[in-house]
Amino acid sequence: MTTATAPAPTTATGASPHLLRWLLRLHRPALYVWTATVLVLAAALLWLGGPLTDAAVTGWRQYDACRGATTCAYDQDAILRYKDVYTYTTWAVLALPLLVAGWAGASLIGGELESGTAHLAWTQGVSPTRWLAAKLAVPGALTAVGTALLVVLHRRAWLAGEHGIDTAKPWSSLETFYANGPLPVALALAGLTAGALVGLAKRRALAALVGGLSATLALWGTVQLAVPRLYPAVTTYTGLRHDGPAGSGITLDSGVVTADGTRVPDVFCGSAEYPRCRAVYDKLDAVGFYSTYHPPLLPLLAAPVDRHRHRPRRRRAVRGGRVHPDRAPHREEGEHRMSTLTPGLTRTVLRLHRPALAALTGFTLLAVGLLVVLVEFGADRARADLRDCASLDSVCPAGHYLVDYSYLLDRIGGLTALGVWAVAAWAGGALIARELESGTAQLAWTQGTTPGRWLAATLTLPALALTTGAAVVAAVFRWAWNAHQDLMYDEWGAGAAFVARGPALIGYALCALALGALTGLLVRRQLPALGVSLALAIVIGQLLEKLRPHLWPTLPGTGQGLPPHAWEVPGRHTAYHPASHFWPIQLLETGIVLAAAALATAAAFTVLRRRTA
Known part of the structure; x- marks a missing residue:
C-alpha cells in the first residue's frame, strides 16, 4: 500500500513574489506623494528659519528704532509673512502626518480587504500575519524618517526666531510645544494602528478612513487634556x-x-x-x-510620524452584467445591484448618496441646535457677567463675556463652513470616483443612462441638499449674530463667521461639490479624490479670506474716530470698512465662488465627454 505525501506549502521565498518588492510597488504612488510633501515642507521650514526669519528680525529692529520718532518706516510685510508661514507650517507638521497615517492605514488595509487583493496575497505563500506586519512596518519606517526631518527643521526654525522676533510663539504655545516634540510621531503611529484596526474590522476603505481618523482625533483631544496634568505643576x-x-x-x-x-x-x-x-x-x-x-522645559526632540499609503485597487471582473463571485464579496454585489438594474436614476442617486445626505442632515441639525442654545442661554450668562462687572465699579474681566458668546459663535461658524466643505468634497469626490473606480458608473451607462445624464443627476441632487442645508444654517447663524449685537466684536469681516451668515456659505458648498466632481473624474480613485478636492476647497477659502478686505473700496480712518462696528483692514491701520460694506463684500465673494463652481462643473462635463467619447 502506497502512502501519499502531502505537498509542502509554498514559502514566501518560492513562487510567490518578494513581499518587500510587492509592497513597495503597491505603495509607489504614496511614496511619491510623501516624498514630495516632505520636500515641500522641508523647503518651507528652511526658508522660515533662514531668510524669512532674518527679514522679520530686521523689520522688528526697524520698528524698535521708530519708538519716539515722528515718522517711521519698517518692513511690516516681512513680519506678517513670517507669522503666516510659521502658522501654516506648524499646523502642517501637526495635522498632515495624522491625516496621512489615518488615510494610509485605513485605506490600504480596508481597501485590500474590500477588493479581495489581501486574500489573493494570502494564497501566494504570504501569511496574514506577515502581510499585516509588512504593511505596518515598512510604511512606518519610511514616514518616521520624513517626520523626524520635519520636526527637527521646525524646531530649528522656531529657535532661529525665538529671541529676535517680538511676536514669535513661546515654547508654551501648545502648537509649538507639540510640533517641537515627540507627540506627532506617537499620534501618527496611533493613527496608523487605529486605521489598520478599523480597516480589519470594517473591511471597507471609506468606513476605515472615517473610523481611523475619528479615533486618532479623539486620542489627540484626550492627550491635550491629559498631558498638562501628567507632571506636577x-x-x-x-x-x-x-x-x-x-x-x-x-x-x-x-x-x-x-x-x-x-x-x-x-x-x-x-x-x-x-x-x-x-x-x-x-x-x-x-x-x-x-x-x-x-515652567520652561526643553521639549524633547521628536521622532517622526507614521504614514501609510494608498494602493491601486484591483477592478472587479464583470461578466454578463454581473460581478464575478470569485472577484468580489457578495456584499458588494448586492450593494451595487441598484446601479445595475437602474430602477430610476433619481432613486439610484439617492441611495448612493444616502450616507452623505444623512451626514449633512445631522450636521445641519447639530449646528442649528448649537446656535439656538447659544442665543437662548449663552447670552444670559454673558449679561450676568456684565452685571457682575458693573457691580465692581465697571472693572470687567477683559473679554470674559466674549468667550461666552462672541467667541463661541465664531467657532460654530468655522465648524459649519468646514463641515459643509467636507461633506461636499466627500459627496463630489469620493462617491463619483468610487463609481468610476469600481466600474459601477460604466455599467450604468450601458443600461440606458448616458454619462452626461448620470453626472447631472449625481451633482444636482446633492447640490439641492447642500443648498437647503447651507441656507438654513446661514439664516439661523445670521439670526444668532444679530440677536445680541452688544455682545459681538467689531471684526465682522474676519474668519469663517463672515461666510456663515450669508449666501457665501451656499457658494462655498457648491464650489466644493463641483471641485470634488472634477477631481473625481480626473483622479478616478475615491480616497485621493476626497483629499485633493477637500484641500482645494480649503485653499480657495484661505485665498479669498486674504482677498476679502480688498474686494470693496475702504474708507480712511483710524483709532477712536471709527464709526461703530467698523472693521479695520488687517495690516493697514489707516483704513476700514463700515458695517454697510458687509453686503457688497458678501455678494462679491459669493459671486467669485459661484463662478469657480460653474467653471469646475463645466470642466467636469468636458472631461467626462472626452473620456467617454
Whole structure:
C-alpha cells in the first residue's frame, strides 16, 4: 500500500513574489506623494528659519528704532509673512502626518480587504500575519524618517526666531510645544494602528478612513487634556502690586487669593497701584495673585510620524452584467445591484448618496441646535457677567463675556463652513470616483443612462441638499449674530463667521461639490479624490479670506474716530470698512465662488465627454 505525501506549502521565498518588492510597488504612488510633501515642507521650514526669519528680525529692529520718532518706516510685510508661514507650517507638521497615517492605514488595509487583493496575497505563500506586519512596518519606517526631518527643521526654525522676533510663539504655545516634540510621531503611529484596526474590522476603505481618523482625533483631544496634568505643576504667589499672576509656561490656572485662602478666577484688572483695581481687590478681600503652571522645559526632540499609503485597487471582473463571485464579496454585489438594474436614476442617486445626505442632515441639525442654545442661554450668562462687572465699579474681566458668546459663535461658524466643505468634497469626490473606480458608473451607462445624464443627476441632487442645508444654517447663524449685537466684536469681516451668515456659505458648498466632481473624474480613485478636492476647497477659502478686505473700496480712518462696528483692514491701520460694506463684500465673494463652481462643473462635463467619447 502506497502512502501519499502531502505537498509542502509554498514559502514566501518560492513562487510567490518578494513581499518587500510587492509592497513597495503597491505603495509607489504614496511614496511619491510623501516624498514630495516632505520636500515641500522641508523647503518651507528652511526658508522660515533662514531668510524669512532674518527679514522679520530686521523689520522688528526697524520698528524698535521708530519708538519716539515722528515718522517711521519698517518692513511690516516681512513680519506678517513670517507669522503666516510659521502658522501654516506648524499646523502642517501637526495635522498632515495624522491625516496621512489615518488615510494610509485605513485605506490600504480596508481597501485590500474590500477588493479581495489581501486574500489573493494570502494564497501566494504570504501569511496574514506577515502581510499585516509588512504593511505596518515598512510604511512606518519610511514616514518616521520624513517626520523626524520635519520636526527637527521646525524646531530649528522656531529657535532661529525665538529671541529676535517680538511676536514669535513661546515654547508654551501648545502648537509649538507639540510640533517641537515627540507627540506627532506617537499620534501618527496611533493613527496608523487605529486605521489598520478599523480597516480589519470594517473591511471597507471609506468606513476605515472615517473610523481611523475619528479615533486618532479623539486620542489627540484626550492627550491635550491629559498631558498638562501628567507632571506636577508649580504654583507661585505674588503681591497685588504686580501686573497680574506671575509665571511663564503652560498655565493650568491663575487668579487672585483672598484673605481666607480662597482662589478666585483672575479678573484681569492689573496692578493694585491703579485705584479702580485696588477697589476691585478690596471688594474681593484679595491679598495676592496665584498661578499654577509648568515652567520652561526643553521639549524633547521628536521622532517622526507614521504614514501609510494608498494602493491601486484591483477592478472587479464583470461578466454578463454581473460581478464575478470569485472577484468580489457578495456584499458588494448586492450593494451595487441598484446601479445595475437602474430602477430610476433619481432613486439610484439617492441611495448612493444616502450616507452623505444623512451626514449633512445631522450636521445641519447639530449646528442649528448649537446656535439656538447659544442665543437662548449663552447670552444670559454673558449679561450676568456684565452685571457682575458693573457691580465692581465697571472693572470687567477683559473679554470674559466674549468667550461666552462672541467667541463661541465664531467657532460654530468655522465648524459649519468646514463641515459643509467636507461633506461636499466627500459627496463630489469620493462617491463619483468610487463609481468610476469600481466600474459601477460604466455599467450604468450601458443600461440606458448616458454619462452626461448620470453626472447631472449625481451633482444636482446633492447640490439641492447642500443648498437647503447651507441656507438654513446661514439664516439661523445670521439670526444668532444679530440677536445680541452688544455682545459681538467689531471684526465682522474676519474668519469663517463672515461666510456663515450669508449666501457665501451656499457658494462655498457648491464650489466644493463641483471641485470634488472634477477631481473625481480626473483622479478616478475615491480616497485621493476626497483629499485633493477637500484641500482645494480649503485653499480657495484661505485665498479669498486674504482677498476679502480688498474686494470693496475702504474708507480712511483710524483709532477712536471709527464709526461703530467698523472693521479695520488687517495690516493697514489707516483704513476700514463700515458695517454697510458687509453686503457688497458678501455678494462679491459669493459671486467669485459661484463662478469657480460653474467653471469646475463645466470642466467636469468636458472631461467626462472626452473620456467617454
